[in-house]
Amino acid sequence: MASIPLPELLRPKNIKEFVGQEKLTGRDGIITKLLKNQENNSYFPSLIFWGPPGVGKTTLARIIADTLKREFYEFSAVNTKVKDIEGLIKDKKQLKLGASPIIFLDEIHRFNKAQQDKLLPHVEHGDILLIGATTENPSFEVIGPLLSRCRVLILEQLSEKDLLKILEKALKHLKKKLNRKAEKFILEASNGDARVMLNVLEIATSLAQTPTIKVHDLEVALQKRQYTFDKRGEDFYNVISAFIKSMRASDVDAALYYLARMVAAGQDPLYIARRMVVFASEDVASPTALVVANAVFQACQQIGYPECQENLAAGTVYLALAKKDRSAYNAYMEALSDVNKYGNLPVPLKIRNPVTKLMKSSGYGEGYEKYDKESYLPEKLRGRKYYVNGRKT
Numbered sequence: 001m002a003s004i005p006l007p008e009l010l011r012p013k014n015i016k017e018f019v020g021q022e023k024l025t026g027r028d029g030i031i032t033k034l035l036k037n038q039e040n041n042s043y044f045p046s047l048i049f050w051g052p053p054g055v056g057k058t059t060l061a062r063i064i065a066d067t068l069k070r071e072f073y074e075f076s077a078v079n080t081k082v083k084d085i086e087g088l089i090k091d092k093k094q095l096k097l098g099a100s101p102i103i104f105l106d107e108i109h110r111f112n113k114a115q116q117d118k119l120l121p122h123v124e125h126g127d128i129l130l131i132g133a134t135t136e137n138p139s140f141e142v143i144g145p146l147l148s149r150c151r152v153l154i155l156e157q158l159s160e161k162d163l164l165k166i167l168e169k170a171l172k173h174l175k176k177k178l179n180r181k182a183e184k185f186i187l188e189a190s191n192g193d194a195r196v197m198l199n200v201l202e203i204a205t206s207l208a209q210t211p212t213i214k215v216h217d218l219e220v221a222l223q224k225r226q227y228t229f230d231k232r233g234e235d236f237y238n239v240i241s242a243f244i245k246s247m248r249a250s251d252v253d254a255a256l257y258y259l260a261r262m263v264a265a266g267q268d269p270l271y272i273a274r275r276m277v278v279f280a281s282e283d284v285a286s287p288t289a290l291v292v293a294n295a296v297f298q299a300c301q302q303i304g305y306p307e308c309q310e311n312l313a314a315g316t317v318y319l320a321l322a323k324k325d326r327s328a329y330n331a332y333m334e335a336l337s338d339v340n341k342y343g344n345l346p347v348p349l350k351i352r353n354p355v356t357k358l359m360k361s362s363g364y365g366e367g368y369e370k371y372d373k374e375s376y377l378p379e380k381l382r383g384r385k386y387y388v389n390g391r392k393t
Contacts (some may be wrong), residue, residue: 005171005193009050010173011062012056012305013191019056020159020160020194035064035067037282038067044129044148047131048136051156052135052155052326053135053149054190055155055194056158058104061102061133065102068102069099073085075104076105076106076107077108088103103127103131104131108132108141109141109142115348116377123146125295146240157193163197166197166198174202176211177213179213181215182212185219189222200218204218204220234268239258239262240275247319252316253319263309273312274297276296276316277293277296277316280319282330283326284319284322284325289319295311296312327346327388332386342380345379348364348367349363349364350367350368352364
């Protein structure tokens with residue numbers, strides 16, 4: 001018989017045992033209140049749990065099912081078809097069972113729009129109580145009609161204090177100890193993910209030669225810290241946004257940190273370099289910045305990882321420390337706004353090119369002087385000022 005993994009062995013069975021997510025499971029938490037009110041009201045909403053890995057999404061779903069005494073069916077959107085769920089619903093209807101079953105659908109964002117559409121009537125008619133789990137922002141990954149029929153609950157990354165409670169329980173179960181350095185190491189390396197922490201601890205336990213687990217045992221078990229993020233998920237956008245805004249604020253240390261986050265996660269260096277080229281045009285006063293950013297892009301194209309991370313770092317430092325000026329960008333966006341607002345306003349005759357005799361006789365180019373000071377804007381926009389040198393906002 002296969003041994004049960006440590007995360008499964010230590011999985012909490014009720015709300016009181018659950019660690020973390022106080023806003024949801026504390027005394028005044030919405031899940032606590034919903035479960036408590038079941039004595040007076042049988043209604044329980046369909047839910048979508050949104051949060052990073054290893055913070056308790058699956059555990060909470062199981063606790064809810066157990067507390068409500070409902071049948072619980074667990075699926076992963078990666079390898080599940082809607083007909084699998086629909087077949088289950090059909091069987092339950094034929095048996096005329098009481099309360100609708102709980103369908104837990106992990107990684108619900110992996111279901112495409114058509115698949116999510118098929119779940120709608122079953123959720124709406126109460127055939128199932130749906131609990132979806134996702135690491136991605138539901139606003140982007142779950143269709144609006146399904147979102148409107150579910151309550152979205154946000155689960156946060158576990159704090160080191162939360163992880164420590166779980167760690168102490170695990171060590172007691174394993175009859176092992178950690179020295180202070182090893183404890184600090186595993187709490188930091190787990191990055192708020194209890195599952196990672198427990199898996200590493202379990203492997204380290206089998207490697208340790210003494211009752212006390214040391215940092216070396218954990219390093220061997222961990223191999224390499226996981227810095228992954230979905231390259232089109234919300235964390236991806238958060239980190240690239242932080243990178244750009246740090247350079248804009250001339251915070252070179254923060255910019256380098258967020259660059260390192262992307263590089264460590266394997267982000268395409270050309271994507272990072274492209275954003276640097278755009279930034280150089282939008283935010284930096286010196287035209288040299290565009291030359292530097294383009295040079296970084298070319299270097300990434302020719303060299304690739306791992307060496308091109310040095311080019312990215314050098315470019316980041318230059319752009320972060322460079323004097324900022326959005327005058328050109330803001331001026332262009334105002335001009336573009338007027339184009340969209342007024343359409344194709346007539347070009348003044350004075351600056352039209354008199355290519356033919358007819359055009360010349362019609363006034364094209366008449367009175368044009370190369371270096372005069374008169375506005376060349378269309379009549380409706382005469383006097384309009386877009387560019388103000390040194391304007392930052």
